[in-house]
Amino acid sequence: MALNRRKLLLGSTAVLSLGVAATLFRPMTTGTIAAEGDFEVTLTEAEWRSRLSPEAFNVLREEGTEFPGTSDLLHEKREGIYACAGCDQPLFDSATKYDSRTGWPSFYEPLTNAVGESTDYKLGYGRTEVHCSRCGGHLGHVFNDGPEPTGLRYCMNGVAMTFEPASA
Numbered sequence: 001m002a003l004n005r006r007k008l009l010l011g012s013t014a015v016l017s018l019g020v021a022a023t024l025f026r027p028m029t030t031g032t033i034a035a036e037g038d039f040e041v042t043l044t045e046a047e048w049r050s051r052l053s054p055e056a057f058n059v060l061r062e063e064g065t066e067f068p069g070t071s072d073l074l075h076e077k078r079e080g081i082y083a084c085a086g087c088d089q090p091l092f093d094s095a096t097k098y099d100s101r102t103g104w105p106s107f108y109e110p111l112t113n114a115v116g117e118s119t120d121y122k123l124g125y126g127r128t129e130v131h132c133s134r135c136g137g138h139l140g141h142v143f144n145d146g147p148e149p150t151g152l153r154y155c156m157n158g159v160a161m162t163f164e165p166a167s168a
Contacts, residue, residue, distance in 0.1 A: 037116075041087040041135035052086065059157045060086045060137035063120070063129070068103025071158020076105070080165040082156075087135035090114060091161060092154070100146070100153055105161070107154040108146045115139065115154075130154060 043051070048061050058064035073082065082092040082105070091114045092107045100106035113133060120129045120141075130139045139160045146153035 037136060039134060039136045043135075048086070053159070055159045056085050059160045060084075060132075060135075060139075063122075063138040064157075065140075066104075066157045066159045070103075071105060073105045073158035073161060073163055074103070076163055078163075078165045080163055081111075082107075082161045082163055084132040084135060084137055084139070085160050085162050086137040087132060088162070089132055089134040091132065091139070092156075094166075098147055100155065102153075102155055104140065104155045105158050106146070107156065108148075108150045108152055110154060117142065130156070 049057055052060060059066060079094050081090045083090050090111050092110055096107045096109045098106055098108060115130050116133045118129050119126045128142045130142050131137060132139060137160060140156040143153045143155060144151060
């Protein structure tokens, strides 16, 4: 089988496409432990590991990302409060949740003083990372393409949160 220009280009395109897809859709982790700073809730790595599922530990403590479309909270429609899975701090009211069609639970506004922000460059450009202001756990990122009234999209990892339905 002779290698010609067309086969070389098609093969190279396929390999490049697979590499890009693998990069975009893999759980990302930096190996670092959450946001830096002084937080009200601080535990050792062993204590966090015993408190959290492996998936929640990867996201909250190692700044990983869950696969899109995998969170049970993505389709949660009831009224209630979304809280940090690491320390139970209330983060978002269900009234601010909307379907961003990204595959992750999205909100246009956090509760007052519930989250902190920092800039990460893991993808080669600056993104605004969102973390729990009480324990520093990584929650996701915020983008400027959300709905009114804020124009923000808090794109959160569902595994980093719990949901408490409103009282009947």
